[in-house]
Amino acid sequence: MKTNEQTNKQKKGAKMATYGVKTWRKVDFYEVIKTPKDQIIGLSFPRSDLNLGLEPSILSVLPDGDNVHYDMKNRDHNDCNVQLYLCSVYISGMEEFVSWAQRHDTSKIVVGGYHPTTFPEDFERYAFKIVQGPCDDIWGTIKQPGKVVKGIVNHKRVPRRDLYDIKYNQQIIPDKKPKDVVVSINTxxxxxxxxxxxxxxTPIMCPILLSRPLEAVEKEVRSLVQYKPKFLFIRDENFTMQKDWTERLQIIHGLLPKTKIYLFASANTLKEPALQEMAKQGVYMICLGLEDITVEYTKNRTLDQVVRWMKNNGIMTYLSFIVNPHKVIGREAGKDFYDKLMSRFHELAPEMVCGNFLMPFRGTALWDQYYAFVSPEDYKFYDSKTPFLIRNPIVREKMQFFMFWYQWKYYTSDFYNNNVRKFETGDTLHLRFLELYDQFSAKYQKIWNVRP
Ligand code: SF4
Structure with missing residues (x-):
């Protein structure tokens, strides 16, 4: 029979075996004394998406130094060890940010990004500096007097990719296999x-076109060579709006000749010679905004012609489109909208399509029309995949389903597979849509017969 003492010894032995020679008390003690007291922590709200992410923009703001860290998980930190929290906050991360900031010393918090730029008053209680617009010189920026300051950009620094694991970059694009490396750059x-x-x-965040000097672009591209990227995404909102975009592309392609490049551009900035040059310089896909097909956009007057030129030059077309939830309420309206959308897909034959629900932003021309439908509780739904302008949850779910379903129908159609490209290739586009299919088929079973 075992005595109590034997049992206790065995329990202690088991604990030691599990945790090694350190007890929890010792681990905590050593962690605390060896942690430097002057850390600078970068955080992004909402937290980085580990499945669909890209290098977070806060990496461009984080200063040099071994005391600087990027926290992907937005953990709680011991304020005593931190001199500065640098937080980038997008509108959908506001709730997460507020809850995190309430547990930290707000006299050490600096905020920047889209939401602090447009709603600085929302951050008065949670930060000692509120930075508006782009910023890459944090020390110069926070030295300025006042609580709300304009971000200073001097283009001297390369983003701190050393604080981030590039393998978290994942993009849903044609031909990219899950293990292919993708990097991104802003020029x-x-x-x-x-x-x-x-x-x-975009024009609210930065109303002028702010081009980085060519030397700064070259320096950053050189720093990307070590990753041997198969794909590079130029994140500029409208790359070809820059007069010297050709030189920028030549720098990128010259240093990364085997890398496939994709970028955003507006159709009004593209002509056939430009597309010929792009094809020569490694551009494999251009993202054009089809936007809301019921609206005429100045930038899209030549869209059809531009897409034809892209096809002539072997450049893939990525069309993002907007669904305004107010325009697809009810069976008739929904069918009418999606019939028109599918006709456009058949006319333009894009290799990739991507749907987004309308999200009205303060400061845009649409805001006056929609502000009455938006409340702070909706901020977390600014992910473009939630039709938050609709209150009825059943209607919301049906709208989400149909947006997915029409894209699925397009990708799996004979038209796409015979005339555009094969869908079932095991690339991230194909795999993501299989995931969505599983997710939405369950939803479909549940909501189909439910009337709102
Ligand atoms: S072209 Fe239009 S959609 Fe594109 S970044 Fe400019 S304002 Fe925005």
Missing amino acids: SQGCAMKPPCDFCC
Whole structure:
């Protein structure tokens, strides 16, 4: 029979075996004394998406130094060890940010990004500096007097990719297999479209086109060579709006000659010679905004012609489109909208399509029309995949289903597979849609006969 003492010894032995020679008390003690007291922590709200992410923009703001870290998980930190929290906050991350900030010393918090730029008053209680617009010189920026300050950009620094694991980058694009490395770069910020497209928040964040000097672009591209990327995404909102975009592309392609490049551009900036040059310089796909097909956009007057030129030059077309939930309420309206959309897909034959629900942003031309439908509780739904302008949850779910379903129908159609490209290739586009199919088929069973 075992005595109590034997049993206790065995329990202790088991604990030691599990945790090694350190007890929890020792682990905590050593962790605390060896942690430097001057850390600078970068955080992004909402937290980085580990499945669909790209290098977070906060990496461009984080200063040099071994005391600087990027926290992908937005954990709680011991304020005593931290001199500065640098937080990038997008509208959908507001709730998560507020809850995190309430547990930290707000006299050490600096916020920037889209939401602090447009709603600085929402951050008064949670930060000692509120940075508006782009910023890559954090020390110069926070030295400025006042609580709300303009971000200073001096283009001297390369984003701190050393604080981030590039393998978290994952993009849903044609031909990219899950293990292929993708990197991204900004060569400019903002968009100077006049008047700006009525839904777009880019000109609110940065109303002028702010191009980085060519030397800064070259320095950053050189730093990307070590990753041997198979794909590179130029994240500029409208790359070809820059007069010297050809030189920028030559720099990128010259240093990464085997890398497939894709980028955003507006159709009004593209002509056939430009597309010939792009094809020569490694561009494999251009993302054009089809937007809301019931609206005429100045930038899209030549869209059909531009897509034909892209096809002639072997460049894939990626069309993003907007669904305004108010325009697809009810069976008739929904069918009418999606019939028109599918006709456009058949006319333009894009290799990739991507649907987004309309999200009205403050400061845009659409805001006055929609602000009455938006409340702070909706901020977390600014992910473009939730039709939050609709209150009825059944209608919301049906709208989400149909947006997926029409894209699925397009990708699996004979038209796409015989005339555009094969869908079932095991690339991230195909795999993502299989995931969505599983997700939505369950939803479909549940909601089909439910009337709102
Ligand atoms: S062209 Fe593109 S970036 Fe510029 S305002 Fe329109 S949608 Fe926004």
